[in-house]
Amino acid sequence: MALPLGATATPATADSVRRRSWLRWALARLAGVAFVLWAVATVTFFAIRLIPGDPAEAILGGPGSQASKEALAQARSDYGLDLPLGIQYLQYLGRLATGDLGTSYSLRSPVTTVIGQNLGPTLLLALSSLALAVVLALLLALWSSRSGRIASAVGSVLEIIASAVPHFWLAIALILMFSTALGWLPPVSVPGAAGLVLPALTLAVPLAGFLGQVMRESLLDALASPFVLAARARGEGESGVFWRHALRHAAIPAIGLAGWAFGSLISGAVVVETIFARPGIGRSLLSAVQDRDVPLVLGVVLVVAVGYMIVTTLTDLADRFVDPRLRARS
Amino acid sequence: MNRLLPSLAALAAAALLLTGCTAGESASSSTTPVKGGTLVYASGDAEPTCLDPHVGGNYPQALVATQYLESLVSKDKGGKIIPWLATKWTEAADGLSWDFTLKKGVKFTDGSPLTSEAVVANVAHLQDPKTASSTGYLALQKVTKVTAIDDLTARISLSSPDSALLDSLSQTWLAIESPTALKRNQAVNCESPVGTGPFVVKKWNHQQSIQLTRNNSYTSPPADAAHSGPAYLKAIEWRFLPDSASRYAAVQSGTVDVIDNVQPDTIVAAEKQKNLVAVDAPRPGASNRIELNSSIAPFDDEKVREAFIRSADVSGAISSLFFDTTKRSYSPLSSIEKDGYSEPKLFDYDQKAAAKLLDEAGWTQKNAEGYRVKDGKVLELDFPVSTNQSIPAEQSLFEQLQATSKQAGFKVNLHPQDLASWYGALGKNQYNLVSAPYTKVGPDVLRILFDSAGTKPAPSGYFANHAQITDPALDALLEDAAASSDAAERSADYEKAQKIVLEGYYILPLYDQQNHYLLSTKVKGFRAMPTVSTPALYDAWLSR
Numbered sequence: 001m002a003l004p005l006g007a008t009a010t011p012a013t014a015d016s017v018r019r020r021s022w023l024r025w026a027l028a029r030l031a032g033v034a035f036v037l038w039a040v041a042t043v044t045f046f047a048i049r050l051i052p053g054d055p056a057e058a059i060l061g062g063p064g065s066q067a068s069k070e071a072l073a074q075a076r077s078d079y080g081l082d083l084p085l086g087i088q089y090l091q092y093l094g095r096l097a098t099g100d101l102g103t104s105y106s107l108r109s110p111v112t113t114v115i116g117q118n119l120g121p122t123l124l125l126a127l128s129s130l131a132l133a134v135v136l137a138l139l140l141a142l143w144s145s146r147s148g149r150i151a152s153a154v155g156s157v158l159e160i161i162a163s164a165v166p167h168f169w170l171a172i173a174l175i176l177m178f179s180t181a182l183g184w185l186p187p188v189s190v191p192g193a194a195g196l197v198l199p200a201l202t203l204a205v206p207l208a209g210f211l212g213q214v215m216r217e218s219l220l221d222a223l224a225s226p227f228v229l230a231a232r233a234r235g236e237g238e239s240g241v242f243w244r245h246a247l248r249h250a251a252i253p254a255i256g257l258a259g260w261a262f263g264s265l266i267s268g269a270v271v272v273e274t275i276f277a278r279p280g281i282g283r284s285l286l287s288a289v290q291d292r293d294v295p296l297v298l299g300v301v302l303v304v305a306v307g308y309m310i311v312t313t314l315t316d317l318a319d320r321f322v323d324p325r326l327r328a329r330s
Numbered sequence: 331m332n333r334l335l336p337s338l339a340a341l342a343a344a345a346l347l348l349t350g351c352t353a354g355e356s357a358s359s360s361t362t363p364v365k366g367g368t369l370v371y372a373s374g375d376a377e378p379t380c381l382d383p384h385v386g387g388n389y390p391q392a393l394v395a396t397q398y399l400e401s402l403v404s405k406d407k408g409g410k411i412i413p414w415l416a417t418k419w420t421e422a423a424d425g426l427s428w429d430f431t432l433k434k435g436v437k438f439t440d441g442s443p444l445t446s447e448a449v450v451a452n453v454a455h456l457q458d459p460k461t462a463s464s465t466g467y468l469a470l471q472k473v474t475k476v477t478a479i480d481d482l483t484a485r486i487s488l489s490s491p492d493s494a495l496l497d498s499l500s501q502t503w504l505a506i507e508s509p510t511a512l513k514r515n516q517a518v519n520c521e522s523p524v525g526t527g528p529f530v531v532k533k534w535n536h537q538q539s540i541q542l543t544r545n546n547s548y549t550s551p552p553a554d555a556a557h558s559g560p561a562y563l564k565a566i567e568w569r570f571l572p573d574s575a576s577r578y579a580a581v582q583s584g585t586v587d588v589i590d591n592v593q594p595d596t597i598v599a600a601e602k603q604k605n606l607v608a609v610d611a612p613r614p615g616a617s618n619r620i621e622l623n624s625s626i627a628p629f630d631d632e633k634v635r636e637a638f639i640r641s642a643d644v645s646g647a648i649s650s651l652f653f654d655t656t657k658r659s660y661s662p663l664s665s666i667e668k669d670g671y672s673e674p675k676l677f678d679y680d681q682k683a684a685a686k687l688l689d690e691a692g693w694t695q696k697n698a699e700g701y702r703v704k705d706g707k708v709l710e711l712d713f714p715v716s717t718n719q720s721i722p723a724e725q726s727l728f729e730q731l732q733a734t735s736k737q738a739g740f741k742v743n744l745h746p747q748d749l750a751s752w753y754g755a756l757g758k759n760q761y762n763l764v765s766a767p768y769t770k771v772g773p774d775v776l777r778i779l780f781d782s783a784g785t786k787p788a789p790s791g792y793f794a795n796h797a798q799i800t801d802p803a804l805d806a807l808l809e810d811a812a813a814s815s816d817a818a819e820r821s822a823d824y825e826k827a828q829k830i831v832l833e834g835y836y837i838l839p840l841y842d843q844q845n846h847y848l849l850s851t852k853v854k855g856f857r858a859m860p861t862v863s864t865p866a867l868y869d870a871w872l873s874r
Contacts (some may be wrong), residue, residue: 051751059578074459106379108517175579187579188571276803279538292750
């Protein structure tokens with residue numbers, strides 16, 4: 001799994017061929033990333049201007065701020081909003097190329113700072129939810145694929161319910177149960193692990209439902225397939241069959257879902273961070289859209305797009321790692 | 331699963347049992363205030379973009395700024411203006427200037443003294459276009475100059491007499507800040523404004539909370555405060571909790587001590603909780619009302635306006651949707667404004683009268699859906715609804731109204747919109763009905779809402795006269811009242827003005843601007859400021 005940079009310089013031809021194919025793959029990826037980022041920036045830049053509302057008002061304290069004519073004119077020229085949209089767009093791309101995301105209108109601080117402060121909490125939430133979802137899905141798939149037909153049916157129903165539950169409803173239900181009724185956990189974010197449990201669980205349950213469905217089906221497939229029969233014939237024990245062969249098979253479609261899962265976690269974070277009053281980029285994005293805070297919306301969308309592409313790249317790499325067929329082909 | 335199911339059921343049952351009997355805290359009601367402790371306040375309002383309420387000037391800013399900024403004057407419960415940072419004031423005989431004498435020995439929390447120069451600097455700050463003040467700027471429109479007569483006397487000069495000056499100055503948006511601090515750049519001043527208040531802004535964790543700590547050398551409570559000297563609380567954690575259900579869960583579980591923006595269903599639920607107390611503090615200024623845009627068809631015809639109001643069954647809906655937590659209003663003004671005038675008879679629900687009025691107005695035909703038609707046009711009304719400003723119960727109320735006015739043949743189109751789009755629709759005059767709150771201390775709010783000057787959009791597209799009334803007689807009354815220093819004459823003017831608005835069927839009053847707080851019984855000494863109904867935590871303390 002060595003990346004081109006880490007590869008040792010042995011002159012073996014097979015190695016250099018493999019390295020060249022890696023390089024080509026990496027370059028194609030990079031070009032794709034650049035294109036997607038440009039497209040995301042462009043679409044968002046124009047889309048946010050299609051919704052009514054004056055960014056100059058956002059600068060002056062939000063819509064309906066009753067700002068005076070002078071103040072509006074001042075704000076427009078300060079932020080270059082009096083220029084034609086095309087010029088603004090080019091200026092924006094120019095700044096973006098140098099890594100400058102601009103200054104948030106509503107928070108009055110650089111977008112990079114705002115995102116820097118909020119990315120950590122969101123990543124922590126997303127990763128904890130992902131881990132929790134995988135554990136939940138695995139447990140459910142394990143139990144339901146090995147405990148007979150009724151268990152399988154029950155598992156399937158549970159998964160469908162879990163994946164269909166909307167985040168806002170689940171969040172309120174969990175708050176009512178674990179905070180209001182049982183008093184075990186705080187209903188809103190507090191510092192420390194206790195404040196993370198309910199938000200992470202809210203995001204994890206629907207995700208676990210999806211992952212569980214996919215994993216159980218491929219587990220059942222795998223357990224009934226010839227390679228498992230062969231393993232058994234070689235004298236592999238039941239748990240060996242399960243962990244070493246079947247689960248690996250079942251992991252492939254689940255890994256393929258990771259990119260989608262990342263998207264779902266980020267969109268879920270908008271809801272969950274608002275309900276539990278957690279800091280994070282989801283909450284920043286929501287208030288930025290409501291305030292017509294163009295630089296912050298663009299900044300968050302770009303960061304999420306980058307995150308999405310990192311995840312899909314990692315997914316591809318992980319696929320190659322788990323699935324030997326892909327490695328052989330390259 | 332066979333083992334999981336029963337345990338889940340048991341868990342759910344336990345949950346139900348426990349919700350039924352959350353034990354109220356045993357009332358260890360000592361009346362001696364306890365010093366120290368951190369009070370956690372959870373606000374459902376938007377997070378301010380700037381903590382200095384001079385900049386912009388909206389309600390979320392006033393909520394938190396009440397803790398660290400103070401005004402020249404305040405109001406007592408009876409609505410009388412009382413001393414705060416100013417100990418006395420005198421109006422010149424011609425009404426064109428006011429002399430304010432400041433309290434001696436008051437210091438801002440950055441150490442600079444409160445002098446008349448501070449008043450000069452604050453008015454200049456509010457009037458400077460670079461500050462981008464809206465509320466404070468509008469309130470000071472008649473102020474031409476402020477002069478420091480001596481160290482503790484400031485003279486405010488006016489272009490014409492202003493009976494609303496004291497009311498205006500009592501508002502948090504016109505609080506007095508340290509002139510030294512105001513000289514810093516705006517971004518810094520927005521992060522940590524400096525006043526004379528009982529608390530100091532220590533740190534603002536954006537999109538999370540504001541940390542406030544006690545001002546230990548505090549000396550300037552308003553005349554109606556319960557104690558003197560520094561506040562009891564050591565600190566306040568001011569959190570932003572936008573979701574109303576989790577806000578309620580947070581105060582119920584004790585994670586926070588006080589919440590605002592309490593919804594009607596929550597108020598009713600909280601009544602059964604022994605550990606919670608509700609405080610109802612309607613906002614001053616205008617009542618919540620639906621305004622009928624009289625500048626465009628069909629509401630340019632008074633008969634159609636009256637027909638709409640007769641066909642809207644609001645009282646029953648308010649009672650059921652708000653669970654009787656608020657009273658129906660029949661006045662353009664909030665019930666806490668003593669000059670408010672009500673005329674309930676004008677708003678009797680009467681479908682027959684509505685039908686007759688529509689016939690008279692020429693809307694005689696009906697289409698297949700039952701809507702009235704005139705010259706091939708359906709009797710349609712566009713109603714942009716701000717989902718930021720109208721709480722869910724209010725949005726349901728509008729749906730009820732849509733249903734009852736349909737019986738008379740009105741087709742009401744509700745357009746739920748976010749704030750920016752909503753202001754956009756108003757700016758383009760694309761509405762027949764609208765409900766917009768307006769908070770201001772004193773009856774002068776009538777001039778802002780109903781003077782014909784308010785129909786001209788400001789450069790931002792904003793205008794306050796949504797009913798678009800242009801009536802010279804009304805303008806004259808409102809201007810006369812604003813300039814009159816005789817209280818009785820002013821009241822008479824305001825009554826006549828409100829009669830014109832009500833009897834012209836320009837508005838459908840609903841109820842006071844809702845403002846409910848819910849506190850844990852641990853919190854003692856909490857009150858809402860009689861000025862703008864923001865929470866005052868100076869006298870508050872936490873019992874243990």
